Amino acid sequence: MDGVSAMDDEQTAGTPVKRGRGRAVWIAGAAALAVVAGGVTYGVAGRDETPKVTAGLSETPSVTESVSAELLAEQKMLAGIDATLKGRAAALVAGKLSQFLAFSDVKNAKLVQRDTQLFENLRKLGVRQVGYVRVPTFSPEQRPKLGPTARALRIRMLVQITGIDSAPRVTQLGHTFALRGDRWVVVDNDDVESADRSDSREPWELGPIEVARGRGVLVVSSPGEAENGRRLVKEAEAAVPAVRAATKRAQAGILVVAMADRKSWDASQITGGHPAGAVAIPNFTPTNADASEFKVTGSRVVINPTYRKTADRFLLAHEFTHAAMSPLGEGAPIWLVEGYAEYVERHLMERNNYSQWVAGERRDLRKKAIKSLVVLPIDGVFHGDFDEDSYGVAWLIVEYLVDKYGLATLNALYVDMAKQLDDPALRDKTLTKHLKVTEPALVAALKKYTGPS
Numbered sequence: 001m002d003g004v005s006a007m008d009d010e011q012t013a014g015t016p017v018k019r020g021r022g023r024a025v026w027i028a029g030a031a032a033l034a035v036v037a038g039g040v041t042y043g044v045a046g047r048d049e050t051p052k053v054t055a056g057l058s059e060t061p062s063v064t065e066s067v068s069a070e071l072l073a074e075q076k077m078l079a080g081i082d083a084t085l086k087g088r089a090a091a092l093v094a095g096k097l098s099q100f101l102a103f104s105d106v107k108n109a110k111l112v113q114r115d116t117q118l119f120e121n122l123r124k125l126g127v128r129q130v131g132y133v134r135v136p137t138f139s140p141e142q143r144p145k146l147g148p149t150a151r152a153l154r155i156r157m158l159v160q161i162t163g164i165d166s167a168p169r170v171t172q173l174g175h176t177f178a179l180r181g182d183r184w185v186v187v188d189n190d191d192v193e194s195a196d197r198s199d200s201r202e203p204w205e206l207g208p209i210e211v212a213r214g215r216g217v218l219v220v221s222s223p224g225e226a227e228n229g230r231r232l233v234k235e236a237e238a239a240v241p242a243v244r245a246a247t248k249r250a251q252a253g254i255l256v257v258a259m260a261d262r263k264s265w266d267a268s269q270i271t272g273g274h275p276a277g278a279v280a281i282p283n284f285t286p287t288n289a290d291a292s293e294f295k296v297t298g299s300r301v302v303i304n305p306t307y308r309k310t311a312d313r314f315l316l317a318h319e320f321t322h323a324a325m326s327p328l329g330e331g332a333p334i335w336l337v338e339g340y341a342e343y344v345e346r347h348l349m350e351r352n353n354y355s356q357w358v359a360g361e362r363r364d365l366r367k368k369a370i371k372s373l374v375v376l377p378i379d380g381v382f383h384g385d386f387d388e389d390s391y392g393v394a395w396l397i398v399e400y401l402v403d404k405y406g407l408a409t410l411n412a413l414y415v416d417m418a419k420q421l422d423d424p425a426l427r428d429k430t431l432t433k434h435l436k437v438t439e440p441a442l443v444a445a446l447k448k449y450t451g452p453s
Protein backbone atom coordinates (compact mmCIF):
# COMPACT_ATOMS: atom_id res chain seq x y z
CA MET A 1 0.00 0.00 0.00
CA ASP A 2 1.43 3.35 -0.94
CA GLY A 3 -0.49 5.46 1.50
CA VAL A 4 -2.38 7.36 -1.15
CA SER A 5 -5.68 5.62 -0.59
CA ALA A 6 -5.98 6.94 2.93
CA MET A 7 -4.80 10.43 2.10
CA ASP A 8 -8.20 12.00 2.46
CA ASP A 9 -8.06 11.43 6.17
CA GLU A 10 -4.84 13.36 6.28
CA GLN A 11 -6.13 16.27 4.30
CA THR A 12 -9.03 16.75 6.66
CA ALA A 13 -6.69 16.48 9.61
CA GLY A 14 -5.35 19.95 8.88
CA THR A 15 -1.83 21.26 8.92
CA PRO A 16 0.46 19.32 11.18
CA VAL A 17 1.52 21.24 14.20
CA LYS A 18 4.32 20.46 16.57
CA ARG A 19 2.89 17.32 17.94
CA GLY A 20 3.66 16.77 21.56
CA ARG A 21 5.81 13.82 20.97
CA GLY A 22 9.32 12.97 21.63
CA ARG A 23 10.92 9.94 20.26
CA ALA A 24 13.07 8.61 23.00
CA VAL A 25 13.81 5.43 21.41
CA TRP A 26 17.22 4.19 22.21
CA ILE A 27 16.88 5.93 25.53
CA ALA A 28 13.89 3.73 26.11
CA GLY A 29 15.66 0.78 24.61
CA ALA A 30 18.71 1.25 26.73
CA ALA A 31 16.63 1.49 29.88
CA ALA A 32 14.78 -1.69 29.04
CA LEU A 33 18.04 -3.41 28.24
CA ALA A 34 19.48 -2.40 31.57
CA VAL A 35 16.49 -3.85 33.36
CA VAL A 36 16.62 -7.09 31.49
CA ALA A 37 20.34 -7.46 31.20
CA GLY A 38 20.51 -6.49 34.85
CA GLY A 39 18.79 -9.77 35.50
CA VAL A 40 22.11 -11.51 35.15
CA THR A 41 23.41 -9.88 38.26
CA TYR A 42 20.45 -8.56 40.19
CA GLY A 43 19.68 -9.64 43.67
CA VAL A 44 23.27 -9.58 44.83
CA ALA A 45 22.14 -7.95 48.05
CA GLY A 46 20.79 -11.00 49.81
CA ARG A 47 18.54 -12.47 47.20
CA ASP A 48 21.14 -14.48 45.41
CA GLU A 49 22.09 -16.52 48.37
CA THR A 50 20.16 -19.65 47.62
CA PRO A 51 22.67 -22.41 48.02
CA LYS A 52 23.07 -24.33 44.84
CA VAL A 53 21.10 -27.53 45.09
CA THR A 54 23.09 -30.00 43.09
CA ALA A 55 23.31 -33.71 42.69
CA GLY A 56 26.65 -33.68 44.42
CA LEU A 57 25.15 -32.31 47.62
CA SER A 58 25.02 -35.59 49.51
CA GLU A 59 28.74 -35.99 49.00
CA THR A 60 29.40 -32.86 51.03
CA PRO A 61 29.91 -34.14 54.58
CA SER A 62 29.80 -30.74 56.27
CA VAL A 63 26.15 -30.17 55.38
CA THR A 64 24.05 -30.90 58.43
CA GLU A 65 21.00 -33.06 58.15
CA SER A 66 18.57 -30.21 58.85
CA VAL A 67 20.10 -27.94 56.24
CA SER A 68 20.07 -30.82 53.83
CA ALA A 69 16.38 -31.45 54.51
CA GLU A 70 15.66 -27.79 53.98
CA LEU A 71 17.48 -27.77 50.69
CA LEU A 72 15.72 -30.88 49.53
CA ALA A 73 12.38 -29.32 50.45
CA GLU A 74 13.28 -26.23 48.44
CA GLN A 75 14.41 -28.35 45.56
CA LYS A 76 11.06 -30.14 45.65
CA MET A 77 9.19 -26.86 45.83
CA LEU A 78 11.06 -25.40 42.85
CA ALA A 79 10.45 -28.54 40.82
CA GLY A 80 6.76 -28.25 41.65
CA ILE A 81 6.68 -24.59 40.66
CA ASP A 82 8.50 -25.35 37.43
CA ALA A 83 5.88 -27.99 36.64
CA THR A 84 3.14 -25.44 37.27
CA LEU A 85 4.80 -22.91 34.97
CA LYS A 86 5.18 -25.54 32.28
CA GLY A 87 1.53 -26.54 32.64
CA ARG A 88 0.35 -22.94 32.35
CA ALA A 89 2.46 -22.26 29.28
CA ALA A 90 1.28 -25.45 27.56
CA ALA A 91 -2.35 -24.61 28.36
CA LEU A 92 -1.94 -21.15 26.81
CA VAL A 93 -0.50 -22.46 23.59
CA ALA A 94 -3.06 -25.28 23.36
CA GLY A 95 -5.94 -22.96 24.19
CA LYS A 96 -7.11 -25.01 27.19
CA LEU A 97 -8.54 -22.60 29.72
CA SER A 98 -9.47 -25.27 32.29
CA GLN A 99 -5.91 -26.58 32.23
CA PHE A 100 -4.56 -23.04 32.65
CA LEU A 101 -6.86 -22.35 35.59
CA ALA A 102 -5.96 -25.69 37.17
CA PHE A 103 -2.77 -23.88 38.22
CA SER A 104 -4.58 -20.85 39.67
CA ASP A 105 -5.87 -20.50 43.22
CA VAL A 106 -9.55 -21.40 42.79
CA LYS A 107 -10.41 -19.82 46.13
CA ASN A 108 -9.39 -16.40 44.84
CA ALA A 109 -12.19 -15.27 42.52
CA LYS A 110 -10.39 -12.07 41.54
CA LEU A 111 -7.25 -13.92 40.54
CA VAL A 112 -9.23 -16.49 38.56
CA GLN A 113 -10.96 -13.65 36.75
CA ARG A 114 -7.61 -11.94 36.00
CA ASP A 115 -6.05 -15.19 34.83
CA THR A 116 -9.08 -15.92 32.63
CA GLN A 117 -8.74 -12.48 31.05
CA LEU A 118 -5.02 -12.96 30.52
CA PHE A 119 -5.70 -16.31 28.87
CA GLU A 120 -8.41 -14.89 26.61
CA ASN A 121 -6.26 -11.91 25.62
CA LEU A 122 -3.30 -14.04 24.64
CA ARG A 123 -5.57 -16.35 22.66
CA LYS A 124 -7.04 -13.33 20.93
CA LEU A 125 -3.59 -12.06 19.98
CA GLY A 126 -2.56 -15.52 18.86
CA VAL A 127 0.49 -17.08 20.45
CA ARG A 128 2.94 -19.25 18.65
CA GLN A 129 5.08 -19.79 21.73
CA VAL A 130 4.67 -19.10 25.41
CA GLY A 131 7.16 -19.98 28.09
CA TYR A 132 7.80 -19.16 31.72
CA VAL A 133 11.35 -19.37 32.94
CA ARG A 134 11.98 -19.13 36.67
CA VAL A 135 14.96 -16.89 37.38
CA PRO A 136 17.31 -19.38 39.04
CA THR A 137 19.38 -16.79 40.87
CA PHE A 138 16.37 -15.35 42.67
CA SER A 139 15.72 -16.76 46.14
CA PRO A 140 12.04 -17.45 46.81
CA GLU A 141 10.58 -14.85 49.18
CA GLN A 142 7.92 -15.57 51.76
CA ARG A 143 4.53 -13.87 51.46
CA PRO A 144 2.92 -14.67 54.83
CA LYS A 145 -0.21 -12.69 53.97
CA LEU A 146 -0.93 -15.20 51.23
CA GLY A 147 -0.42 -18.23 53.43
CA PRO A 148 2.32 -20.14 55.21
CA THR A 149 3.59 -21.85 52.05
CA ALA A 150 3.37 -18.78 49.77
CA ARG A 151 6.59 -17.98 47.93
CA ALA A 152 7.23 -15.15 45.48
CA LEU A 153 9.57 -15.74 42.57
CA ARG A 154 10.91 -13.82 39.66
CA ILE A 155 9.71 -15.22 36.36
CA ARG A 156 10.61 -14.40 32.80
CA MET A 157 7.65 -14.80 30.50
CA LEU A 158 8.38 -15.44 26.84
CA VAL A 159 5.67 -14.65 24.33
CA GLN A 160 5.88 -15.01 20.58
CA ILE A 161 2.83 -13.58 18.85
CA THR A 162 1.85 -15.49 15.74
CA GLY A 163 2.70 -13.70 12.50
CA ILE A 164 4.21 -10.75 14.35
CA ASP A 165 7.22 -11.73 16.42
CA SER A 166 10.12 -13.51 14.75
CA ALA A 167 11.16 -14.85 18.15
CA PRO A 168 9.81 -14.95 21.72
CA ARG A 169 9.98 -11.65 23.59
CA VAL A 170 10.79 -11.55 27.27
CA THR A 171 8.84 -9.83 30.05
CA GLN A 172 9.90 -9.90 33.66
CA LEU A 173 7.16 -10.90 36.08
CA GLY A 174 6.68 -11.75 39.72
CA HIS A 175 4.43 -14.65 40.68
CA THR A 176 3.53 -15.95 44.11
CA PHE A 177 2.82 -19.65 44.48
CA ALA A 178 1.30 -21.64 47.32
CA LEU A 179 0.90 -25.34 47.92
CA ARG A 180 -2.63 -26.70 47.48
CA GLY A 181 -2.65 -30.43 48.03
CA ASP A 182 0.34 -31.63 46.06
CA ARG A 183 0.25 -28.81 43.53
CA TRP A 184 1.86 -25.37 43.56
CA VAL A 185 -0.74 -22.90 42.31
CA VAL A 186 -0.44 -19.23 41.46
CA VAL A 187 -1.92 -17.09 44.24
CA ASP A 188 -0.68 -13.76 42.85
CA ASN A 189 0.18 -13.26 39.17
CA ASP A 190 1.64 -9.79 39.64
CA ASP A 191 3.97 -9.69 42.60
CA VAL A 192 5.56 -6.32 42.00
CA GLU A 193 8.36 -6.64 44.51
CA SER A 194 9.87 -9.84 43.19
CA ALA A 195 9.42 -8.76 39.56
CA ASP A 196 11.20 -5.45 40.05
CA ARG A 197 8.96 -4.02 37.30
CA SER A 198 8.02 -0.48 36.49
CA ASP A 199 4.37 0.57 36.75
CA SER A 200 3.65 -0.24 33.12
CA ARG A 201 2.11 -3.55 32.10
CA GLU A 202 1.89 -5.79 29.08
CA PRO A 203 -1.22 -5.01 27.02
CA TRP A 204 -2.70 -8.42 27.81
CA GLU A 205 -2.47 -7.75 31.55
CA LEU A 206 -4.80 -4.76 31.40
CA GLY A 207 -8.27 -6.25 31.19
CA PRO A 208 -10.28 -6.75 27.99
CA ILE A 209 -8.63 -5.77 24.69
CA GLU A 210 -9.60 -5.19 21.08
CA VAL A 211 -7.33 -6.53 18.37
CA ALA A 212 -7.11 -5.26 14.79
CA ARG A 213 -4.96 -6.96 12.18
CA GLY A 214 -3.41 -5.83 8.95
CA ARG A 215 -0.55 -6.94 6.75
CA GLY A 216 2.33 -7.43 9.17
CA VAL A 217 0.69 -5.35 11.84
CA LEU A 218 -1.42 -6.01 14.89
CA VAL A 219 -2.93 -3.18 16.88
CA VAL A 220 -4.11 -3.69 20.45
CA SER A 221 -6.62 -1.16 21.72
CA SER A 222 -9.01 -0.73 24.61
CA PRO A 223 -12.62 -1.96 24.64
CA GLY A 224 -14.87 0.26 22.53
CA GLU A 225 -11.92 1.56 20.52
CA ALA A 226 -11.82 -1.06 17.79
CA GLU A 227 -12.42 1.62 15.17
CA ASN A 228 -9.31 3.50 16.24
CA GLY A 229 -7.45 0.20 16.10
CA ARG A 230 -8.55 -0.31 12.50
CA ARG A 231 -7.59 3.27 11.67
CA LEU A 232 -4.12 2.66 13.08
CA VAL A 233 -3.77 -0.52 11.03
CA LYS A 234 -4.28 1.59 7.90
CA GLU A 235 -1.83 4.20 9.11
CA ALA A 236 0.72 1.50 9.89
CA GLU A 237 0.26 -0.08 6.46
CA ALA A 238 0.99 3.33 4.94
CA ALA A 239 4.09 3.78 7.09
CA VAL A 240 5.75 0.41 6.49
CA PRO A 241 6.58 0.89 2.77
CA ALA A 242 8.26 4.23 3.54
CA VAL A 243 10.41 2.59 6.19
CA ARG A 244 11.26 -0.35 3.98
CA ALA A 245 12.15 1.88 1.02
CA ALA A 246 14.67 3.84 3.06
CA THR A 247 16.15 1.29 5.42
CA LYS A 248 15.81 -1.78 3.18
CA ARG A 249 14.74 -3.46 6.39
CA ALA A 250 11.50 -3.95 8.21
CA GLN A 251 10.14 -6.32 10.76
CA ALA A 252 8.10 -9.21 9.44
CA GLY A 253 5.40 -8.01 11.76
CA ILE A 254 4.95 -5.36 14.36
CA LEU A 255 2.74 -5.02 17.42
CA VAL A 256 1.31 -1.56 18.05
CA VAL A 257 -0.16 -0.87 21.47
CA ALA A 258 -2.72 1.96 21.46
CA MET A 259 -4.63 1.62 24.70
CA ALA A 260 -6.50 4.12 26.83
CA ASP A 261 -5.08 2.62 30.01
CA ARG A 262 -2.15 4.70 31.31
CA LYS A 263 -0.53 1.50 32.50
CA SER A 264 0.08 0.47 28.90
CA TRP A 265 2.57 3.32 28.80
CA ASP A 266 5.78 3.63 30.73
CA ALA A 267 5.71 7.15 32.17
CA SER A 268 9.49 7.26 32.18
CA GLN A 269 9.39 7.57 28.37
CA ILE A 270 9.96 11.28 28.14
CA THR A 271 12.26 13.40 26.06
CA GLY A 272 13.28 16.94 26.70
CA GLY A 273 10.95 17.19 29.64
CA HIS A 274 7.75 16.35 27.79
CA PRO A 275 6.15 12.99 27.29
CA ALA A 276 6.85 11.17 24.06
CA GLY A 277 4.02 10.48 21.63
CA ALA A 278 5.12 6.93 21.08
CA VAL A 279 8.14 4.76 21.63
CA ALA A 280 9.62 1.74 19.97
CA ILE A 281 10.52 -0.67 22.73
CA PRO A 282 13.01 -3.36 21.75
CA ASN A 283 11.95 -6.99 21.88
CA PHE A 284 14.57 -8.85 23.86
CA THR A 285 14.88 -12.52 23.00
CA PRO A 286 16.83 -14.89 25.23
CA THR A 287 19.95 -16.45 23.77
CA ASN A 288 20.44 -19.02 26.52
CA ALA A 289 18.27 -21.57 28.34
CA ASP A 290 17.74 -19.72 31.61
CA ALA A 291 16.85 -16.53 29.71
CA SER A 292 19.57 -14.42 31.26
CA GLU A 293 21.21 -13.19 28.04
CA PHE A 294 19.40 -11.43 25.27
CA LYS A 295 19.50 -10.03 21.81
CA VAL A 296 17.19 -7.52 20.17
CA THR A 297 14.98 -9.23 17.59
CA GLY A 298 12.60 -6.40 16.83
CA SER A 299 10.50 -3.81 18.62
CA ARG A 300 6.93 -3.12 19.49
CA VAL A 301 5.53 0.37 19.27
CA VAL A 302 3.62 1.74 22.22
CA ILE A 303 1.57 4.89 21.67
CA ASN A 304 1.13 7.35 24.50
CA PRO A 305 -2.54 6.97 25.57
CA THR A 306 -2.95 10.75 25.24
CA TYR A 307 -2.16 10.59 21.51
CA ARG A 308 -3.72 7.27 20.61
CA LYS A 309 -6.56 8.84 18.61
CA THR A 310 -4.32 11.28 16.71
CA ALA A 311 -1.25 9.11 16.11
CA ASP A 312 -0.75 8.85 12.37
CA ARG A 313 1.40 7.23 9.70
CA PHE A 314 4.11 9.84 10.21
CA LEU A 315 4.56 9.10 13.88
CA LEU A 316 4.43 5.39 13.07
CA ALA A 317 6.99 5.75 10.25
CA HIS A 318 9.33 7.38 12.78
CA GLU A 319 8.90 4.59 15.31
CA PHE A 320 8.98 1.81 12.72
CA THR A 321 12.32 3.18 11.53
CA HIS A 322 13.66 2.72 15.04
CA ALA A 323 12.13 -0.75 15.12
CA ALA A 324 13.78 -1.66 11.82
CA MET A 325 17.21 -0.44 12.92
CA SER A 326 17.30 -1.53 16.56
CA PRO A 327 18.45 -5.14 15.98
CA LEU A 328 21.65 -3.68 14.50
CA GLY A 329 22.89 -2.63 17.93
CA GLU A 330 22.79 0.46 20.05
CA GLY A 331 26.09 2.11 19.26
CA ALA A 332 24.86 4.69 16.77
CA PRO A 333 24.90 8.31 17.96
CA ILE A 334 21.50 9.73 18.85
CA TRP A 335 21.68 12.29 16.04
CA LEU A 336 21.86 9.42 13.58
CA VAL A 337 19.20 7.30 15.31
CA GLU A 338 16.71 10.16 15.65
CA GLY A 339 17.80 11.95 12.49
CA TYR A 340 17.11 8.86 10.41
CA ALA A 341 13.67 8.33 11.98
CA GLU A 342 12.87 12.01 11.40
CA TYR A 343 14.11 11.78 7.85
CA VAL A 344 11.84 8.84 7.01
CA GLU A 345 8.91 10.54 8.72
CA ARG A 346 9.39 13.91 6.96
CA HIS A 347 10.03 12.29 3.63
CA LEU A 348 6.69 10.49 3.94
CA MET A 349 5.04 13.80 4.90
CA GLU A 350 6.37 15.40 1.74
CA ARG A 351 4.70 12.71 -0.29
CA ASN A 352 1.43 13.16 1.61
CA ASN A 353 0.79 16.80 0.77
CA TYR A 354 2.84 18.31 3.57
CA SER A 355 5.86 19.39 1.53
CA GLN A 356 5.25 23.08 2.21
CA TRP A 357 5.09 22.49 5.92
CA VAL A 358 8.28 20.44 5.79
CA ALA A 359 10.00 23.17 3.74
CA GLY A 360 9.01 25.72 6.37
CA GLU A 361 10.50 23.61 9.13
CA ARG A 362 13.70 23.23 7.14
CA ARG A 363 13.92 26.99 6.58
CA ASP A 364 13.42 27.78 10.26
CA LEU A 365 16.09 25.34 11.32
CA ARG A 366 18.56 26.70 8.81
CA LYS A 367 18.04 30.22 10.07
CA LYS A 368 18.76 29.39 13.71
CA ALA A 369 19.91 25.99 14.88
CA ILE A 370 22.07 25.00 11.92
CA LYS A 371 23.77 28.41 11.92
CA SER A 372 24.95 27.95 15.49
CA LEU A 373 26.00 24.34 15.03
CA VAL A 374 29.63 23.71 15.99
CA VAL A 375 29.78 19.94 16.31
CA LEU A 376 27.35 17.12 15.55
CA PRO A 377 24.77 16.89 18.36
CA ILE A 378 26.28 15.12 21.35
CA ASP A 379 24.36 12.22 22.91
CA GLY A 380 24.55 13.62 26.43
CA VAL A 381 22.68 16.83 25.60
CA PHE A 382 20.42 15.57 22.81
CA HIS A 383 17.39 15.04 24.99
CA GLY A 384 18.00 18.17 27.02
CA ASP A 385 16.62 21.68 26.84
CA PHE A 386 17.08 21.86 23.09
CA ASP A 387 14.97 18.83 22.41
CA GLU A 388 12.94 20.17 19.50
CA ASP A 389 15.97 21.66 17.79
CA SER A 390 18.00 18.50 18.43
CA TYR A 391 15.52 16.48 16.43
CA GLY A 392 15.37 19.07 13.70
CA VAL A 393 19.12 19.40 13.42
CA ALA A 394 19.48 15.62 13.40
CA TRP A 395 16.91 15.41 10.60
CA LEU A 396 18.78 17.95 8.46
CA ILE A 397 22.11 16.20 8.96
CA VAL A 398 20.62 12.92 7.76
CA GLU A 399 18.80 14.60 4.90
CA TYR A 400 22.07 16.15 3.83
CA LEU A 401 23.86 12.80 4.02
CA VAL A 402 21.16 11.07 1.96
CA ASP A 403 21.23 13.86 -0.63
CA LYS A 404 25.00 13.98 -0.91
CA TYR A 405 26.03 10.34 -0.36
CA GLY A 406 22.86 8.32 -0.99
CA LEU A 407 20.81 5.99 1.17
CA ALA A 408 23.13 3.02 0.67
CA THR A 409 26.05 4.91 2.22
CA LEU A 410 23.89 6.18 5.06
CA ASN A 411 22.66 2.66 5.79
CA ALA A 412 26.21 1.30 5.70
CA LEU A 413 27.34 4.04 8.09
CA TYR A 414 24.45 3.19 10.41
CA VAL A 415 25.22 -0.53 10.39
CA ASP A 416 28.86 0.11 11.30
CA MET A 417 28.11 2.64 14.01
CA ALA A 418 25.28 0.60 15.54
CA LYS A 419 27.50 -2.38 16.18
CA GLN A 420 30.36 -0.47 17.75
CA LEU A 421 30.73 1.01 21.21
CA ASP A 422 29.45 4.55 21.63
CA ASP A 423 32.98 5.87 21.71
CA PRO A 424 33.68 9.28 20.09
CA ALA A 425 36.99 8.19 18.59
CA LEU A 426 35.47 5.08 17.01
CA ARG A 427 32.59 7.12 15.66
CA ASP A 428 34.97 9.63 14.10
CA LYS A 429 36.86 6.82 12.43
CA THR A 430 33.68 5.25 11.05
CA LEU A 431 32.35 8.59 9.88
CA THR A 432 35.54 9.30 7.97
CA LYS A 433 35.62 5.78 6.53
CA HIS A 434 32.16 6.10 5.00
CA LEU A 435 31.93 9.81 4.19
CA LYS A 436 35.61 10.60 3.55
CA VAL A 437 35.32 13.72 5.67
CA THR A 438 36.06 14.67 9.25
CA GLU A 439 33.35 15.89 11.58
CA PRO A 440 34.35 19.59 11.34
CA ALA A 441 34.33 19.37 7.54
CA LEU A 442 30.91 17.71 7.64
CA VAL A 443 29.51 20.44 9.89
CA ALA A 444 30.97 23.13 7.61
CA ALA A 445 29.45 21.50 4.53
CA LEU A 446 26.11 21.16 6.27
CA LYS A 447 26.04 24.88 7.02
CA LYS A 448 26.50 25.71 3.35
CA TYR A 449 23.92 23.20 2.22
CA THR A 450 20.68 24.75 1.04
CA GLY A 451 18.42 21.72 0.98
CA PRO A 452 17.61 18.78 -1.26
CA SER A 453 17.61 19.55 -4.94
Ligand SMILES: [Zn+2]
Residues within 6 Å of the ligand: 022, 023, 024, 025, 318, 322, 337, 338, 341
Ligand atom coordinates in the same frame (compact mmCIF):
# COMPACT_ATOMS: atom_id res chain seq x y z
ZN1 LIG B 1 12.78 8.64 17.72
